[in-house]
Amino acid sequence: MHVLVIDDEAAIRQILASALTKAGHSVDTASGVKEASAKLVRGDVDVALCDIMMPDGNGVELVRSFRGSGIDTQFVMVTAFASMETAVEALRAGATDYMVKPIRNEELLHRIEQIGSMRGLKAENQALRQMVARERGVFHFGSRSMVEMERLVSKVAVTDSTVLVTGESGTGKGVTARNIHEMSPRSEFPFIPVNCGAIPENLLESEFFGHAKGAFTGADRARKGLFTQADRGTLFLDEIGELPLHMQTKLLHVIEDKEVRPLGGEQVRRVDVRIVAATNRNLAEMVKEGRFREDLYFRLAMFHIHIPPLRDRKEDIARLIHFVLQNLAAGHGKKALELDPIAEEILVEFGWPGNVRELENVINRAHILADGERITLMDLPPDIARSVQKRESPGIEIASNVGLREQLRRLESEIIARALRDAGGDRRLAAQKLDIGLSSLYRKLEEMEANSVG
CATH class of the missing domain: 3.40.50.2300 (Response regulator)
Structure with missing residues (x-):
């Protein structure tokens, strides 16, 4: 200090x-x-x-x-x-x-x-309350890749090593960075997140290192920079690939020298800050193109953690869905909604270009729209149902003159028929595969037969 x-x-x-x-x-x-x-x-x-x-x-x-x-x-x-x-x-x-x-x-x-x-506890207080409200349980991954990722996080968290977290947008890079901080000896001190791409270029130096009073027009009082705010804690530099080259140079010097000088100031201040950086860009390619400093890249990537996209770890999707539903229920003091097995199958098979963030948004939307105690196909965004239908059920034609309810009914019939084929005609086994009761399966088959006769 x-x-x-x-x-x-x-x-x-x-x-x-x-x-x-x-x-x-x-x-x-x-x-x-x-x-x-x-x-x-x-x-x-x-x-x-x-x-x-x-x-x-x-x-x-x-x-x-x-x-x-x-x-x-x-x-x-x-x-x-x-x-x-x-x-x-x-x-x-x-x-x-x-x-x-x-x-x-x-x-x-x-x-x-x-x-x-x-001071550290005061700075963290609000962020911690928000985190506790947001994370009402502990999520356990099912995919091997994410279990390994968790192992790496637990290993590096207890050190002071700089960490680079990579992955597509929405995969959870920010959550991973916070987990590293929470599991580290620095957990009682500030965790300061900053989106490097959201700060105007002419304000970057002031934001990072602070400024003295009168350092520039409008600087009517001195201001502490992000490094000073994060002293003894963790500074999370999200979208690190967006930093211009001149700021990359200054950042490297601070990381190596552990000193900052406020803009327009004379006093050099020592800081003890751990850096966790994240990006959805290929920094190695940017280094080859001359758009990212090689020495900074190697300094940041001292320990590299990559988060795979959701489409490559389908084992986690159903777990994530039920985790989000449990948190939503806890937030409203109600029993968690159930998810129709067919709707769940569609969600698991979807490609999720927006990854976990998109999945959370879809479940939140469905939670609002659901009538009763179960989320059904009707509560999902139409584009999700259509995308899976086109890929998995080419025999079902998407007609512009057919309503959404009818298209979803056809899709449900196709999924039930496929489950029966996979079960060799054994209805009890098919019901188990669909995760519905045998009586529910018989009722749906009766509805399918009535619709085909009609």
Whole structure:
């Protein structure tokens, strides 16, 4: 963290700064209120260790003035004259903590560590609540490729290795990155996701590294960059292939040197950030084409995890469907809807160009449209039913003058007929394959016979 030591005694400043620097913190000093104000206004100080009584002002008043300015600095007050009244006044002004001279290095470092943990937990709080609301259970993959992917995640998560996650859009690269963070020793500190393709090119440097007040037109106050926000945690760089070459160079330097300099600022700050990057593009090909730095590619791909598309792991589709339905039910405090076996078969056979994200959207839509306690063919988007019908049932003609209900009835009849053929005419076995009761199969066969007679 970036710590500002404010004390009018040079010896004390030097002793405290030395202890903090050895502990890995970025340290700046100020000899009084005026000098401290000039450094605090930049907005990049995490903790200010502030003497109360100084020749040019009072530390408590300094805290009070900056508490109303919107900066996110935590103040720890220091004094040689301890009293309950002074402590209460400092805390009411907005100080986080209070220490009495002489300060032992062990105690100081412990207090700073506590403040760092508190800041990390505060930054994570909202994101964690959203994650818990979204992930109401633990999903277990059935495909070998994803079980292996989970094994790789568990292995690399406990290290500090940079990770590159690749895969098509919608496969779950962001979820994988968050899982790496949650399983890592950094889990108590911030997980900061950023879509590299969504930031205008002229704002990239400011967003990544922060800026000082007045660094450019409109910079009316200092701002912390993403690296500083993610200090001691994880920075997730989604769509890393969208970064322009000049930013790739700067990113590489930060990853290697672990230092950032805000735009328009003079103070270099050390940061401890783990990088997880993701892309749906072929970075190796981009390197050959000169559109991505080779050294950055090898630095990011120190540990590579590829997520296969949903169409290549059909074993996971039915599990995902029921997982989403369970979460939807939990969110509404209701019993999970059932899924008609024929509708499930269609969903499993669909190609899912949008992968897991598209599947979730389709199930959410069907959950809204469903009448009663079961999702049927009628609740699925027509294009999904038609695409599977064309591929698996070429004998059923798609006619423009035939309504959707009739086309779906024909498709259902074809699936039942195929199940009977596969079961050698054994209706009990066919019902098991279709995952419906034997009485339901007899009823459907009667309906099919009535429709054929009609």
